[in-house]
Amino acid sequence: MSHQMHHPHAPQPPMGMPPQQAARNGLGIAALTLGIIGTVSGLIPLLFWLAGTLGLLALIFGLVGLGRAKRGQATNKGVAVTGTIFGVLALIASVAGLVITVSAVDTAVKEVNKALDGAEAKPKDGGSAPAKGYRGGATAVYGTGLNVTVSKPGHYTAEEASAGHEQGNKSYKVTVRLENKGSKDVTGDLVSVEARTGKDGRTAERIFDSKVGTGFSGTLTAGQTATADFAFDVPPGAKTLDVEVRPGFDHKGTHWQLTL
Numbered sequence: 001m002s003h004q005m006h007h008p009h010a011p012q013p014p015m016g017m018p019p020q021q022a023a024r025n026g027l028g029i030a031a032l033t034l035g036i037i038g039t040v041s042g043l044i045p046l047l048f049w050l051a052g053t054l055g056l057l058a059l060i061f062g063l064v065g066l067g068r069a070k071r072g073q074a075t076n077k078g079v080a081v082t083g084t085i086f087g088v089l090a091l092i093a094s095v096a097g098l099v100i101t102v103s104a105v106d107t108a109v110k111e112v113n114k115a116l117d118g119a120e121a122k123p124k125d126g127g128s129a130p131a132k133g134y135r136g137g138a139t140a141v142y143g144t145g146l147n148v149t150v151s152k153p154g155h156y157t158a159e160e161a162s163a164g165h166e167q168g169n170k171s172y173k174v175t176v177r178l179e180n181k182g183s184k185d186v187t188g189d190l191v192s193v194e195a196r197t198g199k200d201g202r203t204a205e206r207i208f209d210s211k212v213g214t215g216f217s218g219t220l221t222a223g224q225t226a227t228a229d230f231a232f233d234v235p236p237g238a239k240t241l242d243v244e245v246r247p248g249f250d251h252k253g254t255h256w257q258l259t260l
Contacts, residue, residue: 028080035086042093055090135259145182162209183221188216
């Protein structure tokens with residue numbers, strides 16, 4: 001007697017009904033995820049570019065996900081709608097961040113330009129600063145309202161106990177005058193005065209004794225004026241003395257080309 005083996009068959013869908021397919025919910029989920037991340041990124045102005053990119057992707061994925069839900073290919077219509085909304089919010093945040101960033105950069109550039117303009121000195125009577133330096137007695141005016149004047153050089157006799165003077169060299173003295181017509185204080189201790197001489201630009205040593213060398217000190221407030229004498233050691237035969245005054249870190253150095 002033979003036994004016939006019967007194998008069960010897979011159930012068949014009813015006549016006229018298409019076979020069931022897995023729900024295609026991926027784009028709706030992606031839209032929600034990217035939309036949330038993009039919106040959060042938009043809260044940081046410097047990340048406006050990331051918020052815009054993620055927001056655009058969330059909007060596209062959300063709309064496609066909605067289309068799938070309407071066609072019955074996806075079952076997460078609510079997720080797709082929420083992702084689309086977050087995508088729009090991320091784009092709005094991106095535009096706001098771009099405006100804030102551009103405004104901040106523009107303000108910073110204006111402040112830097114203002115600071116640079118104030119750091120460079122111009123002649124008292126206007127015009128451009130001389131390429132070879134100011135003459136003795138001329139006044140240089142900074143954009144911050146600080147006026148600096150260096151006198152013409154005069155012969156100076158250094159004391160025996162002076163420092164910076166070499167035997168056989170000549171000594172010359174100049175008077176530096178600071179007038180603060182601006183609104184910011186000027187720190188006298190930060191004012192540096194240096195000099196060079198000769199065609200080779202050799203440093204002229206600054207002389208220190210009981211009469212000269214102490215320089216400026218204290219704070220020069222608005223409306224105040226301060227004066228200090230400086231003497232420099234110059235080798236014989238030198239015909240010029242280039243004096244540079246730098247009134248602090250926020251001012252550029254200004255040169256006076258003095259004839260000896």
